[in-house]
Amino acid sequence: MKLLENKTAIITGATRGIGRGIAVEFAAQGCNVAFTYNSSVEAAQELEKELTNLGVKAKGYQSNAAEFDAAQDLAKNVLEEFGTIDVLINNAGITKDNLLMRISEDDFDKVIEVNLKSVFNLTKAVIRPMMKRKSGSIINMSSIIGLTGNAGQANYAASKSGIIGFSKSVALELGSRNIRSNVIAPGFIETEMTAKLDEKVIEEYKKSIPLKKLGAPKDIANACVYLASDLSSYVTGQTLSVDGGMHT
Numbered sequence: 001m002k003l004l005e006n007k008t009a010i011i012t013g014a015t016r017g018i019g020r021g022i023a024v025e026f027a028a029q030g031c032n033v034a035f036t037y038n039s040s041v042e043a044a045q046e047l048e049k050e051l052t053n054l055g056v057k058a059k060g061y062q063s064n065a066a067e068f069d070a071a072q073d074l075a076k077n078v079l080e081e082f083g084t085i086d087v088l089i090n091n092a093g094i095t096k097d098n099l100l101m102r103i104s105e106d107d108f109d110k111v112i113e114v115n116l117k118s119v120f121n122l123t124k125a126v127i128r129p130m131m132k133r134k135s136g137s138i139i140n141m142s143s144i145i146g147l148t149g150n151a152g153q154a155n156y157a158a159s160k161s162g163i164i165g166f167s168k169s170v171a172l173e174l175g176s177r178n179i180r181s182n183v184i185a186p187g188f189i190e191t192e193m194t195a196k197l198d199e200k201v202i203e204e205y206k207k208s209i210p211l212k213k214l215g216a217p218k219d220i221a222n223a224c225v226y227l228a229s230d231l232s233s234y235v236t237g238q239t240l241s242v243d244g245g246m247h248t
Contacts (some may be wrong), residue, residue: 002030013092021217171237189245210245
């Protein structure tokens with residue numbers, strides 16, 4: 001039996017890395033997928049085709065989650081196209097790393113806007129239809145950096161910590177309507193971003209991870225499947241670290 005049969009999920013930032021891994025795994029579990037992308041039209045078309053081939057309904061939307069009105073429009077369009085919104089995965093995110101001494105106001109604002117405000121925008125856009133149905137699972141992507149902080153990433157750490165506080169508040173507000181709100185905090189995951197790192201740097205990372213390896217997008221996708229499915233029907237307001245034991 002497929003764990004997400006007949007559900008519909010919105011996944012932001014899904015054309016690469018973790019987002020793509022989640023979209024593919026959700027489709028394999030029988031979930032219809034509405035996903036957003038920023039600029040990579042070709043990658044979006046490829047993903048749409050791959051998901052559809054898994055026997056589900058899938059559609060990509062070019063949408064900037066950091067814009068409030070765009071998020072409202074997205075939720076409206078997905079409802080019209082798919083009929084329901086059962087799951088929201090706020091995955092879109094960026095980094096603009098620099099030491100605090102050198103970081104510009106614009107680089108701080110941009111990271112907060114894309115990583116944190118987008119979570120507010122989309123959550124606000126989907127809660128009304130979820131409240132009507134008295135059902136829904138919201139999954140927000142934080143990071144191990146949101147739990148520990150990191151030199152040169154004050155903006156990113158602030159945005160990812162903010163997601164945790166926001167998600168806990170949503171869990172408290174909407175629990176009585178059977179809407180769950182949880183967080184996943186990935187550690188070091190093998191994606192296009194980590195592929196650019198020097199091999200020696202990767203080896204150093206591995207030494208600091210109790211399981212002695214980097215995670216894969218599928219590891220995050222599996223955690224999302226759990227939180228999106230009825231397996232976690234009594235789980236809300238939680239932060240699940242998927243980091244090989246780095247933050248215990």
